[in-house]
Amino acid sequence: MRLFSWRFIRMWQRNGDVFFRLWHAEVPGFVAEPVLVLLAMGLGLGAYVGLVDGQKYIEFIVPGIIAAYAMFSASFECTYGTFFRMEYQRTFDAIIATPLNVEDVIAGEIFWGATRSLMTGTMILVVAAAFQLVHSPWALLIPPVCFLEGIMFASIAVVFTSVVPSIYSFNYYFTLFVTPMFFFSGVFFPLSSFPSIVETISWVVPLTPAVRLTRALVGGELHIGLLWALVLILVLGAVFFRIALVTMRRRLTT
Amino acid sequence: MPDEAWCQMVIIKINSLTKKFKDLVAVDDVNLEIEEGECFGLLGPNGAGKTSLIRMITAVSPPTSGDIWVLGGDLRTHSRQVKAALGVVPQMDNLDPDLTVLQNLMTFARYFNIPKEEARRRSMEVLTLFQLEDRCDSQIRELSGGMRRRLLIARGLINMPKIVVLDEPTIGLDPQAKYLVWHKLTELKSQGVTQLLPTQNMEEASTLCDRVAIMHQGKVLTVDAPKKLISSYFGDEIWEIEVMAEERDKVVNALESRGLEYESVGAKIHVFHVETDESITGLVGSVEALRRRPATLEDVFFKLTGRSLTE
Secondary structure (H helix, E strand, O other): OOOOOOOHHHHHHHHHHHHHHHHHHHHHHHHHHHHHHHHHHHHHHHHHHOOOOOOOOHHHHHHHHHHHHHHHHHHHHHHHHHHHHHHHOOOOHHHHOOOOHHHHHHHHHHHHHHHHHHHHHHHHHHHHHHOOOOOOOHHHHHHHHHHHHHHHHHHHHHHHHHOOOOOHHHHHHHHHHHHHHHHHHOOOHHHHHOOOOHHHHHHOHHHHHHHHHHHHHHOOOOOOHHHHHHHHHHHHHHHHHHHHHHHHHHHHHO | OOHHHHHHEEEEEEEEEEEEEEEEEEEEEEEEEEEEOOEEEEEEEOOOOOOHHHHHHHOOOOOOOOEEEEEEEEEOOOHHHHHHOOEOOOOOOOOOOOHHHHHHHHEEEHOOOOOHHHHHHHHHHHHOOOOOOOOOOOOOHHHHHHHHHHHHHHOOOOOOEOOOOOOOOOOOHHHHHHHHHHHHHHHHHHHHOEEEEOOOOOHHHHHHEEEEEEEOOOOOEEEHHHHHHHHHHHOEEEEEEEEOOOOHHHHHHHHHHHHOOEEEEEEEEEEOOOOOOOHHHOOOOOOOHHHEEEHHHHHHHHHHHOOOOOO
16 A cells, blocks of 8 residues: 655645636635525525524524535545546646656645635635624634545545546536535535435435534534544545545556 | 676666556567667557556556666666656646646646756756747647647756656657757767657657667567668668569569568568679669668568558
8 A cells, every 4th residue: 555755745736836826717616606605595595494593594504505615625626627637638647757656646636625625615714704604713623624524525536536437427426426415414404304314314424524513613512422523524534535546546557 | 897887887677577458468578778878769660568668667657577677776666766867758748738838847846846946947948958938938728739849858857867758759840840859869868868769750760869679569579779770681771673563473583593682562572681783683674673772770660560550
């Protein structure tokens, strides 16, 4: 089993450089869209929703939107983005001919995907705070949680990317995996509103623990059960990270 | 110790190297020694195994069996150190289209951990070398095919490599750009940089390479200096005889009885190793049908790999 070295930072820097050259093209998707969804659902739908504890609906969905768009950022970056660099631009081929190995390149991709999650989550948090929708200082822990969540989703995405034949395969990934999580992980409604079978399934899909964590941090209601959510994110992240290194080595070096 | 001195000259040593894909043996038990400072050509038809061999030497693809030593280090255990001393110029353009010309070089230098100021200095140096210094801030898509290829080669030199691997460096270039590249590669050789040059261009191999290996179906058939290969297979010249169909048998019989080596190539017959003009005159009625020309590396290539398509 090969591991990555500190040289992964060079791949991460490369992606960062490109992002900050073209950042204006990325803003609509990862800042404007979540804010629009937050306002539309929170204010529009929120007007018809009464929560049992008297919380405003828009406050209820803020942490879910943060976790969900952190997921989208890492997922897009490490599916379409990674595939594009790998297959169309042949960027990885050029880089693995330098002292960077495949593992460094892939670790750089995953850490960059996680960085995107962190940036997205932080931006939404700042906007939400400006609207006075965040009340607990624990919310300061949301960026690192987004980063860990990003490692997990970036790793899962890279594993998928390492086996797909073409860019069209990502339709399956988003339609069958990412989008369902957006609706069934407690972002917009408490999981208890679903039939028990859906609720059971939703406990094991990776977005659920992320939403639980962000919700607890925004509300300042920490309890020991959150440890399970954190462990789930860390374990899924570590497992898929390692698988990604192996499957990508296979794809890039045969 | 002459033996030891000789060993130090070998910069790439390949020992019974084999690469297998599912049903295909791409590289079949290859042994090669490339000497420090030489330009070594790798010739062979498509599918001969050149690319697979190069991918293994550049530590991008692992061998199925066999060993590679580069700069005295075993590639299995020293791939990072070896790659740090290699300059790889791929055939397929993999410049980073998200970055400008200068950013491409600066970013590439960073993969080699070259400090920023040094990277900028070297970037300008290689850009000037390939007459691209005016294009620092251009987007990659604004460059012509020839400029991109020059930039690819320039990028391959950013780490001041001891060995450069150039896969078809002049494919698709106009004659001016081709000669510029050849000239720069010759300069680079005079600075002691070893060059490994897979190419289909026989003129290029004859012009640049000290030695060439001809590959076919995964095997290395022969290794020598282009001139030596030509003279050992054909002598200095080839006589071409244009024969009518009805004359063919008569001419072939005469060649056989005179003990001359020949090969039928379409409507022509090629005759090799002709010692004296007398030995070949009088074979055909008209003098126009008899023509002699210098033998080339391409003749050797055809002789060894056949004239039919291999894939």
